[in-house]
Amino acid sequence: MSLAATYRLGTRLFWKDRGMLFGSVVTPVGLAIGLPVLMRNVTSAGAADVAHLFHGMIAIVLATTTFMTMVVALTMRRDQLVLKRLRTTELTDGQILGGQIASVVTQTVVIVALSAVAVRVLAGVPLPGEPLLFAAAVVAGSAVMALLAAAYTAAIPRAELSAAFAMPVFLLAGVGAGAMGPIPLPSLVQTALDLLPTAAVVAAVRHGEVLAPALNLAAWTVIGVVSLRLWFRWEPRRS
DSSP states (O other), X not given: OOHHHHHXXXXXXXXXXXHHHIIIIIHHHHHHHHHHHHHHHHSOOOHHHHHHHHHHHHHHHIIIIIIIHHHHHHHHHHHTTHHHHHTTSSOOHHHHHHHHHHHHHHHHHHHHHHHHHHHHHHHOOOOOXXXXXXXXXXXXXXXXXXXXXXXXXXXXXXGGGHHHHHHHHHHHHHHHHTTTOOOOOOHHXXXXXXXXXXXXXXXXXXXXXXXXXXHHHHHHHHHHHHHHHHHOOSSOOOO
């Protein structure tokens, strides 16, 4: 087995799980496309306002399709001892986790790309003016979110609670990116939300920023790698 094999395994298991498909594909796609289209056709909002909303919805996709998917998948496979069995093969720890991360990142990028085309057709939202920056931000952001999700599983006691444990990240990402509408927040809270990796991705695609988002994602990458090495669990805790 190799990294490509774990990539195919993660992808196959993902598309076979109907419950995960609804929460990680149907719901974020419905929000990312439906809300901008609704805003464009029901209100007097212009294309710029709708584009602002869509960019914020990218944070929602990262929080669900990437983070929540990774959290649920890894905790489930950990509790089913799938991860433990994989470690008995020739695969390294990096290949096991790297294949899963690459699989989730691919799915996220495809969903964001399809959503961008859909809102262009249905709501008149302009396509990214800098497509390379847009793609790089989404790929890097989803990779960082997947890495952090893998580390986050150490805090989840069992698979049944994984979705509930991931929900706060969903709410913080949505509020921080403005995807849930204008919510007045204390400046200190808003500053903290701006430090989230999802906020860095939205800043890159919305304003064309490069340096600050890159530094933000690099810092979160370090945090994710260190956390993985210190606390990631390959099998459930014994009672």
